[in-house]
Amino acid sequence: MTPFRYAAVSTVSEASEMLRADAAGSRLIAGGTDLLSEIKEGIVQPDTVVSLQNVGGMREIVAGPDGMRLGAMATLTELEGHAEIRRSYAALAEAASSVATPQIRNVGTLGGNLCQRPRCWYYRSAAFDCRKKGGSICFAINGNSKYHAILGGGDCVIVHPSDLAVALVSLRARATIAGPGGERSMALEEFFAGPQDDIMRETVLEPGDVLTHVSLPAPSPNWRSVFMKARERQAQDFALVSVAAAIEVADGVVHDARITLGGVAPVPFRVRQAEEALQGAAVASVDPARLGEMAVAGARPLRDNHYKAPLASNLVRRAVTLLLQDGA
Known part of the structure; x- marks a missing residue:
């Protein structure tokens, strides 16, 4: 693992400014279950890792008459065990409980799960300069494609690895992003970017953007x-x-x-x-x-x-x- 600077910020605006100032050399970290594996595998080599652990309010899960607000730093364990989520948004609780192991769910976060990078073994291997890493070839198309896309793949056949994303899209979730230009909200399905949109990323996050929370509409009794x-x-x-x-x-x-x-x-x-x-x-x-x-x-x-x-x-x-x- 290459050395990097660890910056523990206390506000979203501080994180946003650090990410914007060094878009190429900085990475955001929440629970770290995905980013640290990318660093160890040599896929990314950030100069600075910006931690959200000390930012207040980003771990809150709040239920109200208009639905629920899920902080991006809420852990998967907290999501799967929350009484209102289990009662009114069962698909989300089931998706959270299906992820990895209890140890990973204890540290993995909502935001990290939604923003994780592809698990494609060609992308994850330093030996393959695939399209996701600036190359010209998707090696999976004519290679080992056991876990790859059958729908919407085109010239890059990754699959999105997030279980929570699948549940939240069906539950009509909305994502809220804070960035240099202020705060904006969108349907969660619009948060994701396919290879045809931008081969180098999987979300619409721009330099300096931070996913702060996800909102769920109030449940219908039916x-x-x-x-x-x-x-x-x-x-x-x-x-x-x-x-x-x-x-x-x-x-x-x-x-x-x-x-x-x-x-x-x-x-x-x-x-x-x-x-x-x-x-x-x-x-x-x-x-x-x-x-x-x-x-x-x-x-x-x-x-x-x-x-x-x-x-x-x-x-x-x-x-x-x-x-x-x-x-x-």
Whole structure:
């Protein structure tokens, strides 16, 4: 590991200024579970690591009449154990509890999980100068593609590694960012950037920007949500495929639906065709298997990841079936 300066700031504005002043040489650190591994692997070599640990208020989880405010420094353990999250936003609690090990969840944060870098082994290896590192080749396209994208990949077939992102997009979360130009808010799905937007990054964060918190709308009494994750081992592994679904049912009719896939695309992937098919449908007429087929209708598997299409289809079917049973 190369030496770096560690700066423990006390305000978001101080962090923002340090990041803006040295955009190329500074990195933000929260729990450190991702950044430190990147430094050890030689993927990044920052001059300065800016810590948010001493910034007040960024770890708060607040419930109110308009919904919830989740500080970016809240740990995954705090999210999975929060009573209101478990009661009203089940998909988020389930996603948080599925991440890695208890030890990692104790230090890993909401913001860090949303902003983590790809797990692609070509990106993570110093031996491969891939497109994510300024090269001209995505080695996974013709190489070992077992864990790579089947949807929306194009010239870079990473998958976004965040489980929380999948759940939060389906729960209509919004991200708030503080930066040199002030504070701005956006739908969380707009926070993520695919390779076609900017090959060198996975979010819309600009130099000096800090993700401060995520907001969730007030829950409807008729909303139900679920998160499901398929992985090779029952503990620690990243998702092969995941799904988060949130469905509102009243009087036997689906009034709203959000379905998001993880592990299949460079960003959390909204299954809009299936969502539209559910809108206004009578519960008795819904065919979950057909919705699962819609979820992967545009899939373009690579040599080693054909298994992801039926896996994603079946997870969507299971999630929709469960929620319609619960809401009936």
